[in-house]
Amino acid sequence: MDFQQPEEFRMLQELVARFIKEHLLPLEPGVLARETGTGLLTLPAEDRTRLDAAAREIGLAGLDAPEEFGGFDMPVAAMVGVYEEFGRTVVPYELPPDSPNLRMLLETVNEDQRHRYLLPYAKGETHSAIAVSEPGAGADPSAMRTTAVRDGDDWVINGRKLWISRAEKADWTIVMAVTDKAKGSRGGVSAFIVDKGTPGFIVERLIPMIGGKYTYEVLLDNCRVPAAQLLGREGNGFGPMQRRLSSRRLQMAAWCIGRTERALDMLCAHAVQRKTFGELLSSRQTIQWWIADALTRLHACRLMVHEAAARVDRGDEARTQVSMVKVFATEMAWEVIDNVMQAFGAMGMTKELPLQQMANEARLMRIYEGPTEVHRWLVARNHLANYR
Numbered sequence: 001m002d003f004q005q006p007e008e009f010r011m012l013q014e015l016v017a018r019f020i021k022e023h024l025l026p027l028e029p030g031v032l033a034r035e036t037g038t039g040l041l042t043l044p045a046e047d048r049t050r051l052d053a054a055a056r057e058i059g060l061a062g063l064d065a066p067e068e069f070g071g072f073d074m075p076v077a078a079m080v081g082v083y084e085e086f087g088r089t090v091v092p093y094e095l096p097p098d099s100p101n102l103r104m105l106l107e108t109v110n111e112d113q114r115h116r117y118l119l120p121y122a123k124g125e126t127h128s129a130i131a132v133s134e135p136g137a138g139a140d141p142s143a144m145r146t147t148a149v150r151d152g153d154d155w156v157i158n159g160r161k162l163w164i165s166r167a168e169k170a171d172w173t174i175v176m177a178v179t180d181k182a183k184g185s186r187g188g189v190s191a192f193i194v195d196k197g198t199p200g201f202i203v204e205r206l207i208p209m210i211g212g213k214y215t216y217e218v219l220l221d222n223c224r225v226p227a228a229q230l231l232g233r234e235g236n237g238f239g240p241m242q243r244r245l246s247s248r249r250l251q252m253a254a255w256c257i258g259r260t261e262r263a264l265d266m267l268c269a270h271a272v273q274r275k276t277f278g279e280l281l282s283s284r285q286t287i288q289w290w291i292a293d294a295l296t297r298l299h300a301c302r303l304m305v306h307e308a309a310a311r312v313d314r315g316d317e318a319r320t321q322v323s324m325v326k327v328f329a330t331e332m333a334w335e336v337i338d339n340v341m342q343a344f345g346a347m348g349m350t351k352e353l354p355l356q357q358m359a360n361e362a363r364l365m366r367i368y369e370g371p372t373e374v375h376r377w378l379v380a381r382n383h384l385a386n387y388r
Contacts, residue, residue, distance in 0.1 A: 010081070019055065020088060035212035035357065039208060041211060042212075055095055060095055063082060065102060066122060083258070084255070084258045084302075087262070090361070097128075104130075104241065104244040106118065112228060113231070117172065130164075130244075146177045147179075149179075156222055156223070164218050168203045173218075177190060177237075189237040189238050190232075190237045194229065199223070201220060203217075211356075246319065249370070250308060250312065253329035254329075263336055264298070264336065266353075267294075294339070297332045304324065304329075
C-alpha cells in the first residue's frame with residue numbers, strides 16, 4: 001500500500017497552487033466586496049475570460065477530459081489534489097469543464113451526442129447544468145414527480161425542478177425524469193439533454209442562498225425534445241447519475257480540505273501574533289487543541305479522499321466510502337472554520353475576511369449532494385445489511 005502520490009500528480013497540484021496564488025487570490029477582495037454590496041458571489045465576465053485563457057496557457061484546461069478531445073485524461077486520484085487547491089479560495093471560478101457532468105457524459109453519450117455535446121463540452125466551449133431535485137424530492141429520488149412521456153419521435157417532459165445551479169447560463173441541462181411510473185427509481189428514471197431555449201424549459205426564478213450563492217427553479221411545461229436527446233438507456237438514468245454524484249462528492253470533500261487548511265493557516269498566523277491578557281493566543285490550550293484537532297482531522301480526511309478516489313478510478317464500488325468522506329469533510333470544514341472565526345473575535349465576524357464566506361459555503365455543502373443525515377443513514381444501512 002503506497003501512500004505517496006505519483007510525481008506527476010504532485011507536480012500538477014503544485015502548478016494549480018501557483019495558479020491560485022497568482023491569479024485567483026488577488027481577486028478575492030473584489031469578490032467579497034461585490035458579495036457585500038449585491039448579495040451575490042459573482043465574477044465579472046472579463047475576469048472569467050482572462051482566467052480561462054491563463055489556465056489554457058499553462059495547460060490546466062480539460063485536465064480530466066479525454067486526450068482525443070485535447071484533454072489530459074487525468075484520473076480522479078489526480079483531480080482531488082486540484083480541487084483541494086481550489087478550495088483555498090472563495091473566488092467562484094472552476095477549471096472547465098465541470099468534471100462530474102463530463103464523467104456522466106463519457107459514460108452515456110451515443111456517437112451523435114458525442115460530437116454535438118461531449119466534444120465541445122470537453123473543450124470548455126459550452127456550459128452545463130443538471131436538474132434532479134424537486135419540491136418534495138431532494139435527497140429522496142423515489143419521490144420524483146417530473147415525467148417524460150414518449151410521443152412519436154419525441155419525449156414530452158412535465159414537472160418542476162429546484163436548486164439547479166447554472167440553469168440560466170447553461171447551454172444545455174441534463175434533466176432527470178420518470179419514464180416508467182411502475183418502476184419508479186428502480187429502473188424507471190431516465191436522463192435527457194435539454195438545450196437552452198427549448199420551448200417549455202422555463203427558468204422561473206433565481207433563489208438566493210447564504211454566502212451569496214444562488215440556484216434556480218425550473219419549470220418543464222410540455223417541454224418537447226427529440227428522442228435523440230435521451231442520454232444513455234431508457235430507465236437507466238440513476239446508474240450514471242450516482243457515479244456522477246460520487247465524483248461531485250469527492251470534489252466537495254477535496255474543496256473542504258482546502259478550505260480547512262486555509263482557515264488553519266490563518267489561525268496559526270494570527271495566534272503567534274495576537275495577545276490577550278498579556279499572553280499570545282498560541283499559548284492558550286484551547287487554541288492549541290483546535291490546531292491539533294484540525295491537523296488530525298485533515299490528515300484523516302485526506303487519506304479517506306484518496307482511498308475513495310482510488311476506488312472510483314478502479315471501477316470498484318465506492319458509494320459507502322464516498323458517503324463517509326462527504327460527511328467527514330463537510331462537518332470538519334464547518335467546525336474548524338467556526339473555531340477560527342471564534343479565535344479572530346469580532347474581526348472573524350466581518351465580511352472583510354474570507355472566513356464568513358468559507359463558513360457559509362461549508363454550511364451549504366452539508367446539504368448539497370445529499371445532507372449529512374442521509375449519508376450517515378446510508379452508511380449504517382449498508383453496514384447493517386451484512387448482519388441480516
